[in-house]
Amino acid sequence: MGHWNYRVIKKLSSSGEYxxxxxxxxYDKDGNVEAWSENSLVPACPSKEDLLQDLERMKGALEKEVLVDEEGE
Known part of the structure; x- marks a missing residue:
């Protein structure tokens, strides 16, 4: 794999709602999406400063195109 980042994913839940x-x-070495984490994330970090940095990276995901999980749950 080439690299990773945080992205927003729209997913159909078991209740039928998005x-x-x-x-x-x-991403692969060419920058194509290769995989994503199955569950959405809740940040947990060793320090308040690390948590702030992680939240800023997550906030950046809101500025990118939303990915859609066609398979849902």
């Missing part, structure tokens, strides 16, 4: 979550998305 929900949005922040996921880790992994």
């Amino acid at each position: 929900e949005y979550g922040i996921h880790e998305v992994y």
Whole structure:
């Protein structure tokens, strides 16, 4: 895998409603989406400063195109 970042993913839930979550998305060496984390994330970090940095990266995901999980739950 080439790199990863946080992205918003729109996913059909088991209740039949769409929900949005922040996921880790992994890319191949050419920058194509290769995989993403199954569940949306809740940040947990060793320090308040690290948590702030992680939240800023997650906030950046809101500025990118939303990915859609066609398979849902």
